[in-house]
Amino acid sequence: MRVTALCLAIGACGTVVATATAATALWALLSFIPLVNLVAIPSLIGSVLLLVHILPVAAYLLLAQTDAPKHSGSLFLPFSPDQPSTPKPQAYTLLTVPPARHLGLLVAVIHYTSYVVTTAPSILGAFLRTIVRLWNTPDPDTARRSSWLTPWWERFAVFGIPYQPPRHGRVYRLDVFKAQEVVAASVPKPMSGDDLSPAISPVSSCATLPDVDRGSRIDTDEFPTTVWSDQPQGSPMDDIPAPEEGLKPVVIFLYDVGMMGPIRPARWMFSLVGLKLAEQGYVTVVPDITMYPWGQIEDQVADVRSVVTWVKKEARAFGGDPTNIYLCGHGLGAHLGMYTVAQDAVVHSRDRLEIHNAASHWQHVGSSDQPQHSRDIPNGVRSLRIYAPEVELPHIRGVIMLSPVADVIKQVRHEAKCWLEHVSPLRRALGSSQTKCMRHSLGHILFAARNIVELDWMPDHVLVIHGGNDQLVPVWQSVWLADLLNGLDVPTAIRQHARLAHFDVVTGLMSGLESKSTAWLLHDIRAFIDGAN
The missing domain is CATH 3.40.50.1820 (Alpha/Beta hydrolase fold, catalytic domain)
Incomplete structure (x- = not known):
């Protein structure tokens, strides 16, 4: 009995020591949370802002460079506003147009990405289901299922x-x-x-x-x-023959x-x-x-x-x-x-x-009559x-x-x-x-x-x-x-x-x-x- 009691006492002491050690370690870890937040939160905000700028810029780099406007430089990017046809205040051109274009492009990129991500698996699944269904469709001539050894899709x-x-x-x-x-x-x-x-x-x-731009000049050349x-x-x-x-x-x-x-x-x-x-x-x-x-x-x-x-x-x-x-x-x-x-x-x-x-x-050359019809x-x-x-x-x-x-x-x-x-x-x-x-x-x-x-x-x-x-x-x-x-x-x-x-x-x-x-x-x-x- 004494040996058993001694063992239980030693086990209890070990449990207390382990619990204290874990509590000490947890307290030490929690003490670093403010420091981690000081680094993580600004990094997260900076990453989001960087992503907001990267997505529209990537769209322009991929799609808008093949026919950039003549007034653009070596790269045509969304924060380079178009040259307006009529003079506008500098504040409007520099502060209003780029953020609005950025936001519009960002929304478009998000919609495009979400549509591709949600639709591509559905289309892929439809392809697989259709292939299986067609392969299991019996041939009307032989009443047999298709074989992988033959080009069954030619039916x-x-x-x-x-x-x-x-x-x-x-x-x-x-x-x-x-x-x-x-x-x-x-x-x-x-x-x-x-x-x-x-x-x-x-x-x-x-x-x-049909609509056209008013005052625009039509280039006859x-x-x-x-x-x-x-x-x-x-x-x-x-020359159309009768339907067969x-x-x-x-x-x-x-x-x-x-x-x-x-x-x-x-x-x-x-x-x-x-x-x-x-x-x-x-x-x-x-x-x-x-x-x-x-x-x-x-x-x-x-x-x-x-x-x-x-x-x-x-x-x-x-x-x-x-x-x-x-x-x-x-x-x-x-x-x-x-x-x-x-x-x-x-x-x-x-x-x-x-x-x-x-x-x-x-027919009316040499006469005073005007051509009819x-x-x-x-x-x-x-x-x-x-x-x-x-x-x-x-x-x-x-x-x-x-x-x-x-x-x-x-x-x-x-x-x-x-x-x-x-x-x-x-x-x-x-x-x-x-x-x-x-x-x-x-x-x-x-x-x-x-x-x-x-x-x-x-x-x-x-x-x-x-x-x-x-x-x-x-x-x-x-x-x-x-x-x-x-x-x-x-x-x-x-x-x-x-x-x-x-x-x-x-x-x-x-x-x-x-x-x-x-x-x-x-x-x-x-x-x-x-x-x-």
Whole structure:
């Protein structure tokens, strides 16, 4: 008993000593907390302030250096304010503009980063789930599951097909997604209209003038001399054969070539869109498109013309109807698709009118009578020309525009209000000057040619879809464009999805990323394409 008691006493003493030692060590550690705070808190504040400056500067270094303003030095940074067109107080220039630009860029960078961080895993997961689902889909001919030893994906798509000769040292390719058999039970049906605002019926008029900068000087030296198109002046409707039974409509998807950020869009990123549209029964083509700074709108229009020409020649090999081609684009890709068709239509209509005016003039040479039925051609239309005229553009059955840009001048101003005009490729891809932007603005050329454009060269009908929560491209762009097209007697429908943002319109069309709005989006597209066939 004595030994046991002695052991317990020794253990208790050891416990007390250990507790005292731990308390002493904890007290010594706590005594350094004020000293640590004196170093840590200022370091934390300094790191945050440094990060606030680094993020906008990094955005400028990555995106704004390819076309810096002429007045800038070796580096164009956000704390170097633009030279104002009118004199302003020095305090306003030095104190107000840089902090506001810094804050706007900081918010934009944070939004961009958060969107990439939250969306990239979802897209990656959708890719993996889609691959597994397709691999487990039995072959309708053999009723067996695919084997990894064979290229099983060829039942659904063919990847990496060159569609034009190499340009800029790069081979341009496209992916073709074969139309799948549509099962009625698998077609999603919209159950509620909560996410869809009422259809907008634009007024059939062309009375709204596109916006330009007042007092700006138009540089006529930038306009080429008037040259009639090298293509025949007949209507494109003359050579269209009758549709063949068993062939599916072809949808060419053009991604947003105006997307900003270090992550550039590529055709493989939109494979899920091609697959989703193929599941609706359409042969879908997703091509490479030249991005700024590797090219500008001249190269992009040439790409679209080459893609459409390739589809016309090769569509039958994939079960597609070469007489039933639709262009579908998002953002500036939607503008690009419609602009390519409008540019072709305006130039051919102008050339035909010039021939008519010349013939009417020669009939009245030497007489006092004035030529009859002669119409004036605006200077902007007179100077317009077709990019890649050697590539003949076949007739486009319809155009589907998702959150399109219509008025480039106003869109540049909208980006300037958000302090994004120097990091966005919009102004630089379409032309650094206002003259070039107006020449490459869909709304401007359609408004200028409203009295001469011939409908034979325009699409049969147009569908415009826009997200009501779009902060990058305001919804009024679509409303104004639909108004303009209806005023030109081009049947145009517009649908506004109230809760969708700019990129939600595209992610909602990705296989594996379906949302509540997916059913509505697919319903609108199917009604647009199938209703015309």
